[in-house]
Amino acid sequence: MAQQGAAINESLDLAERAWTMAPESSAVLVNLVAARSLAGKLDSALEAGRLLAGSNQEAMAAIGRAYLRIHETSLSGSVSNAAAELEVLARGLRERGESHYLGVALLNLAYLYVAAGRPELALASADGAVAELTGMELTTARLARAFALAYLGNMTGARAELRAASQSALPGQALEVALEAGQIEALLGDGNLGWLAIDQLGRDVEPSTDNGEQALYAKVLLEARDGDVVGATRDVERLQLGQPRTAVAFEAQRLLVNGLVQALAESREASDFIRRGTALAAAQGAAIWEQFGTALQGLADRELDPSSAVISVARTSPVSLSMLAEAVLRRAPDLSATAFEEVINEAERRPWRWRASTRRAVLEGSTPRAASAARVLGRIGEVEDIQLLSDASKRLRDRLAPRIALSLSRRLxxxxxxxxxxxxxxxxxxxxxxxxxxxxxxxxxxxxxxxxxxxxxxxxxxxxxxxxxxxxxxxxxxxxxxxxxxxxxxxxxxxxxxxxxxxxxxxxxxxxxxxxxxxxxxxxxxxxxxxxxxxxxxxxxxxxxxxxxxxxxxxxxxxxxASYRDALHASYLRVIEQAVLRDLDSGHFDRGTFLAERAAEVDPEAEEIQVALVRLYRHTGAHAAAAERYESYARAMRDLGIEPPTFTDI
The missing domain is CATH 1.10.10.10 (Winged helix-like DNA-binding domain superfamily/Winged helix DNA-binding domain)
Incomplete structure (x- = not known):
C-alpha cells in the first residue's frame, strides 16, 4: 500500500524490514527489488534481483532474471535478448492469469521495443500494460505509451498521455512524470515544453542519482536544440559514463549525446564518441540509437558528404533525422537534392520538432545554411513565418527565396x-x-x-x-x-x-x-x-x-x-427535368420526388416540375399532396390565361 502511494521512504523501510524477517521469501524479494529501484538505490536493487533470480520458485526466478536483463541494457546488455526473455515471461504470466506481473512485464517490454526501433510493438505493449496495471505503475505505463506515440509521430496523443499520467500520478511520482516529459519533448517535441518539464526538477540537477542524470541528459539535449553549445558542453561533461541507470541503452545515449554536442561545437572529439555510441547500440540491438548514430556520424564529419547517411537513415528510421534536426540543418547546404527532399519529408511529418530550430537558422543572415532553412520552413511554417520568410528573401542569395514566402502564404x-x-x-x-x-x-x-x-x-x-x-x-x-x-x-x-x-x-x-x-x-x-x-x-x-x-x-x-444567371438556371432545369422524367419512367419515385421538390423550391413557376410532382405524389400514394400541388399549378396556369389539363389527365 505504501508503495502504491509512492511514499518512497516508507515503502523502502517496510520492504527492508520484511526482508529481514523473511530473507528467502520470493514475494518479499519482489517488493524489495521494486522499493529499492523506486528509491534510486540501483546497486542494492540489482543485488535483490540476483537473489530473486536464484529463487526455487521458477516463476519468481524468471521475474528476477528478467529484471536483471532489463537493467543490464542500460550499459551494454542486449536489448534483443532482454525483449525475447520478457516475451517468454509475459506469455507464461498471461497463461497463469497473473495480471499484475504481466502488466509490469508489458511495461518494460514497451521501453525495450522503443529502443529496438519498434514503436508499433511498444505501443501495443504499453496498451496492454495500461489495461493490467493500477496506481503508480499505471502512471508509468502511460509514460511508456507516450514515448511510443511520440516515436510514431503522434505528439498530440503523446501529450494527452503525459497529461493523463500527470493527473493520475501519486505523491512522489511528479519527478518521474516531469523527467519523461522533458525527454520526450527534448527529443521529439517542443523545446519550450521540454524546459517547462525540466524546470520542475530544478535546472541544477544532481547527476549522481538515476533520475538526476536522466534529467541532466534531457537538459543537454534541450541546450543543444537551443544552440547553447557552451551550456551543452559544460553539462555533457557531467554525465557519468559507465554508471548503470534504469533507462534502456542509456550508455549508448550518453556517448551519442556527447558526440552530438562535440559535433555542434565542431570538435574533433565528436567522431570517437559517435563511433563508440553507434557500435554499442548496434551490439545491443538498440536500433533507434544505432540509426541515430549512423546519421550523426555522416553529419558530424565535415570531410564526408552527409547525403548517403541521410538517405539511408531516412528510409529505415526517419525519426532519427528529427531527433538530430539541428545537426541536419547545419549540413543542409551540403545535401544532394534527394537527401534534402528526404529531410523536408521528415520535417513535414514532425513539423513541431523542426520549426523553432529552422526559424533560428533562417535568422542567421545570408548564409547558405539560412537559405536551406528557409526552404524547409517554407514547407512546415506557420502564419507567423510568412513575414519572417518575406524579410529573409530580401537578403538571401537564393533565386528561390522570393517564392518561398508566397508558397507558404498560399499553403496556409x-x-x-x-x-x-x-x-x-x-x-x-x-x-x-x-x-x-x-x-x-x-x-x-x-x-x-x-x-x-x-x-x-x-x-x-x-x-x-x-x-x-x-x-x-x-x-x-x-x-x-x-x-x-x-x-x-x-x-x-x-x-x-x-x-x-x-x-x-x-x-x-x-x-x-x-x-x-x-x-x-x-x-x-x-x-x-x-x-x-x-x-x-x-x-x-x-x-x-x-x-x-x-x-x-x-x-x-x-x-x-443576367446572361450568366439565366444560362445557369436553364441548364439546371434541363438536367433536373430530364432526371425527374427518367425516375418517373423507371419507378425511382422517391429520388424523383426529392429532385422535383428541390427544383420547385428554387423555381415555383417551372411548369414541367409542377406536373411531374403531381404525378410523383400520385404514384407514391400521396393523393392529398397531389391534389394540393395540382390546385397550385392550375391557378398559376389560369393566371397566365392557359387552361391546365385536368387532374386525371396529368
Whole structure:
C-alpha cells in the first residue's frame, strides 16, 4: 500500500524490514527489488534481483532474471535478448492469469521495443500494460505509451498521455512524470515544453542519482536544440559514463549525446564518441540509437558528404533525422537534392520538432545554411513565418527565396467559398461575411469575376460592365479603389508582400485565384458539364443539393449578371427535368420526388416540375399532396390565361 502511494521512504523501510524477517521469501524479494529501484538505490536493487533470480520458485526466478536483463541494457546488455526473455515471461504470466506481473512485464517490454526501433510493438505493449496495471505503475505505463506515440509521430496523443499520467500520478511520482516529459519533448517535441518539464526538477540537477542524470541528459539535449553549445558542453561533461541507470541503452545515449554536442561545437572529439555510441547500440540491438548514430556520424564529419547517411537513415528510421534536426540543418547546404527532399519529408511529418530550430537558422543572415532553412520552413511554417520568410528573401542569395514566402502564404491561406446563388454570402475560412456588409461595387466586382471563365476579365471589360457612365480616368480610379477593398474582404490586414494573392491585377487583367476561391455557381456548372449526355442519378442528386437559387440576387437587375444567371438556371432545369422524367419512367419515385421538390423550391413557376410532382405524389400514394400541388399549378396556369389539363389527365 505504501508503495502504491509512492511514499518512497516508507515503502523502502517496510520492504527492508520484511526482508529481514523473511530473507528467502520470493514475494518479499519482489517488493524489495521494486522499493529499492523506486528509491534510486540501483546497486542494492540489482543485488535483490540476483537473489530473486536464484529463487526455487521458477516463476519468481524468471521475474528476477528478467529484471536483471532489463537493467543490464542500460550499459551494454542486449536489448534483443532482454525483449525475447520478457516475451517468454509475459506469455507464461498471461497463461497463469497473473495480471499484475504481466502488466509490469508489458511495461518494460514497451521501453525495450522503443529502443529496438519498434514503436508499433511498444505501443501495443504499453496498451496492454495500461489495461493490467493500477496506481503508480499505471502512471508509468502511460509514460511508456507516450514515448511510443511520440516515436510514431503522434505528439498530440503523446501529450494527452503525459497529461493523463500527470493527473493520475501519486505523491512522489511528479519527478518521474516531469523527467519523461522533458525527454520526450527534448527529443521529439517542443523545446519550450521540454524546459517547462525540466524546470520542475530544478535546472541544477544532481547527476549522481538515476533520475538526476536522466534529467541532466534531457537538459543537454534541450541546450543543444537551443544552440547553447557552451551550456551543452559544460553539462555533457557531467554525465557519468559507465554508471548503470534504469533507462534502456542509456550508455549508448550518453556517448551519442556527447558526440552530438562535440559535433555542434565542431570538435574533433565528436567522431570517437559517435563511433563508440553507434557500435554499442548496434551490439545491443538498440536500433533507434544505432540509426541515430549512423546519421550523426555522416553529419558530424565535415570531410564526408552527409547525403548517403541521410538517405539511408531516412528510409529505415526517419525519426532519427528529427531527433538530430539541428545537426541536419547545419549540413543542409551540403545535401544532394534527394537527401534534402528526404529531410523536408521528415520535417513535414514532425513539423513541431523542426520549426523553432529552422526559424533560428533562417535568422542567421545570408548564409547558405539560412537559405536551406528557409526552404524547409517554407514547407512546415506557420502564419507567423510568412513575414519572417518575406524579410529573409530580401537578403538571401537564393533565386528561390522570393517564392518561398508566397508558397507558404498560399499553403496556409484560408480558402474562400462564395455562396453566390440567392443572396450573396462569403465564407473566408471559418469567418462569414454577409453580402450586405460589403460595399456594393466591391460585391459587384466579386460576382462579376465569379461569373466569368477562369474568374478573369480584362480591365476594359470590367470598366464597361461596372462603370459604363464614367470617363476612363474616373472609372479606372474607381476600379483601383474597388480592388483595394475587395482584397481586404479576404484579408483585413492585407499586405502585398505576404498576401497569397486572392485577387490579382496587372496592367490589362483582373482575376480571382481559383485555387483559393470557389463559389457555389461554379460547382453547379462543373456538375452540369460532367454530364454532356443524359444526366446520371448521382450527378442530378449532387446538382439538386448544390443549386440554391438564381445567381447573385443582390444584382438581379444588373445587365452584366443576367446572361450568366439565366444560362445557369436553364441548364439546371434541363438536367433536373430530364432526371425527374427518367425516375418517373423507371419507378425511382422517391429520388424523383426529392429532385422535383428541390427544383420547385428554387423555381415555383417551372411548369414541367409542377406536373411531374403531381404525378410523383400520385404514384407514391400521396393523393392529398397531389391534389394540393395540382390546385397550385392550375391557378398559376389560369393566371397566365392557359387552361391546365385536368387532374386525371396529368
Amino acid at each position: 491561406a484560408e480558402r474562400v467559398l462564395v455562396e453566390d446563388l440567392g443572396r450573396v454570402r462569403i465564407h473566408v475560412g471559418t469567418r462569414v461575411v454577409e453580402g450586405g456588409e460589403v460595399r456594393r461595387k466591391v460585391l459587384a466586382l466579386l460576382c462579376l469575376l465569379l461569373s466569368k471563365s477562369g474568374f478573369a476579365l480584362t480591365r476594359e471589360e470590367v470598366l464597361d460592365d461596372l462603370w459604363p457612365e464614367h470617363d476612363p480616368s474616373s472609372a479606372l480610379n474607381s476600379l483601383n479603389q474597388t480592388v483595394y477593398f475587395l482584397r481586404r474582404v479576404f484579408e483585413p490586414s492585407f499586405a502585398d508582400e505576404t498576401s497569397p494573392g486572392y485577387v490579382g491585377q496587372d496592367g490589362e487583367t483582373i482575376w480571382l485565384d481559383p485555387e483559393l476561391i470557389d463559389c457555389r455557381s461554379r460547382r453547379c456548372l462543373e456538375i452540369i458539364r460532367s454530364m454532356p449526355g443524359d444526366p446520371t442519378p448521382e450527378g442530378a442528386t449532387a446538382l439538386a443539393t448544390e443549386y440554391r437559387g438564381r445567381f447573385a440576387l443582390d444584382f438581379a437587375y444588373e445587365e452584366w449578371s
